[in-house]
Amino acid sequence: MLAPPDRDVYAVEAYASATLLAILMFLWGAVTLPLVPPVFHVLDLSHVAIGLAGILYFVGPHRRRRAWIGYAYCAFVIVHTLIALPWTTVVWSAARRPFEAVTVPQVAIVSMALIVPRSLLIGLVVMLLFMAEGVFVTVWARHVGVADLLPVGEPYVTIYFAFPAVTLLLLRDQRRRLARRHVRLLAETAALRRLGPVLRRVRDELVAQLAVVSRELETVADRRSMTRAVGRLTDVNERLGGLVDAPVQIDPERERTFIAEDVQRGALVLALIVAVMALAWSPIAWMRLGTDVALRSTALGLVALGVLVVIVATWRRPSELRGRVALLFLFAVTLTVISVDQVPYLHVNRPFTPFLGHKILVVTLGIAAAGWSSMGLPLIVATTVDAVALYYILGFAALKDRIELVEPWAMIIFAVVGLVALAMRDQRRVASLVVLREESAATELHRRATMLLALRDQLNSPLQTLVAGEARATVAARDADVAALRDGIARLVALSRELSQIEVPSEAQVATLHERSLTEG
Amino acid sequence: MLLIDDDDDLRDAVSDLLALFGAPCLALPSLEALTAAAGAAMRCKLAILDVNLGDGQPSGVDAYEWLRAHGFPGRIVFLTGHAVSHPAVARAASLGVQVLAKPIESAQLRALVT
Numbered sequence: 001m002l003a004p005p006d007r008d009v010y011a012v013e014a015y016a017s018a019t020l021l022a023i024l025m026f027l028w029g030a031v032t033l034p035l036v037p038p039v040f041h042v043l044d045l046s047h048v049a050i051g052l053a054g055i056l057y058f059v060g061p062h063r064r065r066r067a068w069i070g071y072a073y074c075a076f077v078i079v080h081t082l083i084a085l086p087w088t089t090v091v092w093s094a095a096r097r098p099f100e101a102v103t104v105p106q107v108a109i110v111s112m113a114l115i116v117p118r119s120l121l122i123g124l125v126v127m128l129l130f131m132a133e134g135v136f137v138t139v140w141a142r143h144v145g146v147a148d149l150l151p152v153g154e155p156y157v158t159i160y161f162a163f164p165a166v167t168l169l170l171l172r173d174q175r176r177r178l179a180r181r182h183v184r185l186l187a188e189t190a191a192l193r194r195l196g197p198v199l200r201r202v203r204d205e206l207v208a209q210l211a212v213v214s215r216e217l218e219t220v221a222d223r224r225s226m227t228r229a230v231g232r233l234t235d236v237n238e239r240l241g242g243l244v245d246a247p248v249q250i251d252p253e254r255e256r257t258f259i260a261e262d263v264q265r266g267a268l269v270l271a272l273i274v275a276v277m278a279l280a281w282s283p284i285a286w287m288r289l290g291t292d293v294a295l296r297s298t299a300l301g302l303v304a305l306g307v308l309v310v311i312v313a314t315w316r317r318p319s320e321l322r323g324r325v326a327l328l329f330l331f332a333v334t335l336t337v338i339s340v341d342q343v344p345y346l347h348v349n350r351p352f353t354p355f356l357g358h359k360i361l362v363v364t365l366g367i368a369a370a371g372w373s374s375m376g377l378p379l380i381v382a383t384t385v386d387a388v389a390l391y392y393i394l395g396f397a398a399l400k401d402r403i404e405l406v407e408p409w410a411m412i413i414f415a416v417v418g419l420v421a422l423a424m425r426d427q428r429r430v431a432s433l434v435v436l437r438e439e440s441a442a443t444e445l446h447r448r449a450t451m452l453l454a455l456r457d458q459l460n461s462p463l464q465t466l467v468a469g470e471a472r473a474t475v476a477a478r479d480a481d482v483a484a485l486r487d488g489i490a491r492l493v494a495l496s497r498e499l500s501q502i503e504v505p506s507e508a509q510v511a512t513l514h515e516r517s518l519t520e521g
Numbered sequence: 522m523l524l525i526d527d528d529d530d531l532r533d534a535v536s537d538l539l540a541l542f543g544a545p546c547l548a549l550p551s552l553e554a555l556t557a558a559a560g561a562a563m564r565c566k567l568a569i570l571d572v573n574l575g576d577g578q579p580s581g582v583d584a585y586e587w588l589r590a591h592g593f594p595g596r597i598v599f600l601t602g603h604a605v606s607h608p609a610v611a612r613a614a615s616l617g618v619q620v621l622a623k624p625i626e627s628a629q630l631r632a633l634v635t
Contacts, residue, residue, distance in 0.1 A: 222537075225530035453604065460602030460623035461528040468534035471627030475541045493624055500604060500622075 022054025
């Protein structure tokens with residue numbers, strides 16, 4: 001059974017997943033409908049209809065989100081696509097265009113991380129299912145004798161898409177945990193902040209009653225121990241007031257370090273993915289595209305490895321500037337290499353998947369680029385514009401017998417996935433900063449709560465002295481009027497009892513909270 | 522009766538009051554003082570022990586164990602300013618001994634000694 005805040009987090013996530021899936025379905029259906037043969041029209045019309053219905057429902061206003069509706073929509077679309085894909089592979093292979101069947105599994109592999117809600121494991125399984133269907137294209141093409149019409153590098157190219165996809169899956173899982181942690185922290189700090197007004201009222205009443213008791217003590221003959229007790233109570237009350245009034249300070253250095261680490265982490269992710277992909281592509285490029293492409297790919301992989309070494313070596317001294325420069329440098333080198341590598345495809349007399357590097361780069365930038373507006377958006381847009389420009393400059397439009405009919409729109413779909421990944425990363429970054437601030441506030445509030453416990457206990461011994469002293473005065477001088485003194489002390493005792501009723505987290509609970517934060521971080 | 526509390530003012534005020542109630546009181550600040558005054562302490566019929574006898578000092582629970590180990594014949598109660606969740610108070614409560622929260626009313630104190 002989920003706690004209500006967790007339920008809300010999952011419902012919001014389910015609707016976000018369903019909305020993205022609906023947008024991708026609609027876009028894919030609308031883009032391919034005018035380009036593909038009539039045999040696919042019913043399928044593409046169903047994509048448009050399912051996508052449009054999803055957009056209208058999930059984007060519209062909701063009084064209460066129900067996670068199961070989002071889950072059901074995602075499950076329906078995923079199953080629908082998993083069933084349709086083998087059929088499209090068979091039809092395209094029969095039409096001697098098996099290269100048309102590889103893009104949907106590739107988009108699905110990278111977008112599943114953004115779509116499958118709630119569970120890392122389910123996301124991984126669905127991603128693997130789409131990867132299997134991508135590999136099925138190669139298996140089927142070989143089976144029906146059209147293997148030479150598969151795009152260069154298949155099925156490895158499709159499998160490569162799993163690398164950024166798994167990174168995305170892990171990041172999304174991290175964001176999910178972060179959101180849950182954020183909700184819990186907010187509740188925790190809100191509960192602690194509610195102590196403030198209660199403590200202020202108790203403090204003010206203590207001041208008033210201590211003044212009454214001090215005044216009335218003038219009438220008591222033997223009052224030295226009681227006067228000292230009042231002095232001690234006043235001192236404790238002043239310290240209690242100091243706890244209540246001092247503003248909660250957030251350490252700005254912690255925040256700066258977090259931002260620097262986040263930027264460096266982005267550069268590390270980009271360097272790692274580029275290094276692995278470039279080095280893995282080199283032998284395939286050497287066999288299918290020639291030595292030049294293989295050498296460029298190897299060089300790119302080595303440059304990415306170099307950046308990776310620099311980032312890892314400086315991991316304990318994170319710098320926002322270093323992270324940004326490393327990411328921009330690697331982006332510039334990568335974009336140059338993958339753009340130049342489009343040219344050899346013109347001379348390869350077989351089908352190919354254009355802008356493979358661009359597609360992987362836009363998705364990777366969505367995972368790695370720091371900041372939505374400052375870096376991520378311009379870099380993804382620049383990569384997409386570069387690919388579309390190359391499509392027309394290199395005359396890919398005239399190669400429709402070797403590349404998919406949906407190009408360059410497929411590139412734009414990948415750019416959309418990259419932008420959504422980027423928005424998700426930005427949300428995670430902002431949420432992390434908020435969690436960082438809430439953690440600082442919670443730590444400070446817990447420290448004060450612990451001090452409050454100690455101060456509260458210190459009130460009781462002087463109070464006992466006053467109670468015993470007042471009783472002694474009453475017994476010793478039966479005719480003395482100590483009613484006002486007794487009332488003042490009774491009021492102080494009542495305030496002490498009220499303080500003892502205040503629930504503050506114990507040290508063990510504070511430790512548990514921090515431990516939970518660490519394990520969920 | 523025996524009172525052990527590290528607070529000088531509290532000890533004075535409570536022992537004076539108990540004297541007025543007709544219950545002369547041996548008021549001590551620590552376990553060390555108790556061991557020094559063991560003979561007089563063992564003649565008391567009631568012991569009121571503060572749970573916390575100061576930072577780094579043996580606690581009221583230690584004093585309780587010393588008294589029982591040395592055959593204290595009377596009743597023992599704990600007195601504490603700490604919340605019941607405090608570890609020292611929890612330890613005292615686990616002994617099955619009555620734990621009273623400071624401040625106790627004079628009537629309650631009188632009821633203890635009569």
